[in-house]
Amino acid sequence: MDEAPPVGSGSSSQETPPSPPKVPSWVKVFAIIAIVVLLIVVVAVVAGGGKHGPNRHLPGGGNREHNPPAQYGP
Amino acid sequence: MVMNPGLRKFTLSIHLTFSVGWIGAVFVYLALGVAAVTSPEVQTVRAAWTAMELIGWYVIVPMAVASWLTGIVIALGTKWGLFRYYWVLISFLLTTLATIILILHMPDVSVMAATAQVVEGAALQALGGDLLHPGLGVMVLLVVQILNLYKPQGLTRYGWRKQQEHRSPQ
Numbered sequence: 001m002d003e004a005p006p007v008g009s010g011s012s013s014q015e016t017p018p019s020p021p022k023v024p025s026w027v028k029v030f031a032i033i034a035i036v037v038l039l040i041v042v043v044a045v046v047a048g049g050g051k052h053g054p055n056r057h058l059p060g061g062g063n064r065e066h067n068p069p070a071q072y073g074p
Numbered sequence: 075m076v077m078n079p080g081l082r083k084f085t086l087s088i089h090l091t092f093s094v095g096w097i098g099a100v101f102v103y104l105a106l107g108v109a110a111v112t113s114p115e116v117q118t119v120r121a122a123w124t125a126m127e128l129i130g131w132y133v134i135v136p137m138a139v140a141s142w143l144t145g146i147v148i149a150l151g152t153k154w155g156l157f158r159y160y161w162v163l164i165s166f167l168l169t170t171l172a173t174i175i176l177i178l179h180m181p182d183v184s185v186m187a188a189t190a191q192v193v194e195g196a197a198l199q200a201l202g203g204d205l206l207h208p209g210l211g212v213m214v215l216l217v218v219q220i221l222n223l224y225k226p227q228g229l230t231r232y233g234w235r236k237q238q239e240h241r242s243p244q
Contacts, residue, residue, distance in 0.1 A: 005154050020235075024228035027160045041210075069127055069184065 077151035085151065089144035096137040097219065100212045103129055107203035110190075119198055120190050126204065127187035130180050138173045145169060158233030161221045172214050179207050 045052055077085065103126055110122040145166065149156040157163055186201050193201075229237070 005159065020231045021229050024160060024226070026226050027164070027228055030164065069124075069131065069187070 076153060077148075082148070082152060085144060085148045089141065089148050092137045092141040092144060093215075093219070096134065096141050097212060097215045099129060099133045099137060100208050100215065103134060103208050104205065104212065107205045107208065109203070110201070111203035111205065116194060116198065119201075122203075123187040123190035123201070127183050130176075130183050135176060135180060138169075138176050142169050142173050155233065155236070158230055158236060159225075160228035160230060161224075161226050163230060165218045165221050168214050168218050172211055172218075175207070176211065 106122045106126045106129070110119050110126070113119055113122070146156065149162055149166065154162050156166055183204060186204065190198060190201055
């Protein structure tokens with residue numbers, strides 16, 4: 001964000017477009033990729049039995065403290 | 075409010091320091107995670123988990139929060155705004171998501187780091203190296219960095235309305 005935004009950005013001209021600008025194609029592609037990645041993550045979590053977190057690693061369950069390591073703290 | 079050039083550069087310097095530092099710290103975390111997965115030495119695995127917990131809580135979380143906050147300050151303090159351009163809006167949403175997931179995930183890291191100190195053998199190996207979360211996280215952060223460097227064009231409807239108001243204040 002070190003440069004000033006271009007005047008009329010979102011259109012080919014230097015003027016503000018008279019009507020609301022269309023969503024750029026890169027944003028549409030970006031949104032599709034984001035949705036696909038999100039679906040993959042959801043499917044992976046569901047396929048893993050819906051368990052997410054240390055419980056899936058630990059035989060005794062996640063009953064320990066969930067805090068920053070106070071013994072090392074400043 | 076638009077910041078003056080001196081304040082803008084100062085804020086940008088802080089923002090860049092925290093943002094790039096966040097990415098670097100996640101790469102360090104990943105290296106420790108790989109060591110936790112691959113090392114046959116119990117002490118190395120335990121030390122890796124201890125270091126991952128410390129770096130997570132005392133380096134990565136503070137840098138993430140600071141990067142998120144300074145990003146908002148610099149967006150609102152310049153003509154870019156927070157909601158006027160798609161690249162700023164998407165960067166903000168991705169950074170917010172990454173920060174929330176990080177803060178929600180760190181207690182799990184504390185649990186696993188504590189467990190690593192007391193278990194051995196197969197139970198220690200079962201902890202893995204926590205590679206998925208930081209792996210996905212660093213990819214998100216690199217996407218944000220690319221968006222911030224290239225600034226692809228695209229004005230949101232809100233940004234267009236603001237420009238219209240600015241040009242015809244009456």
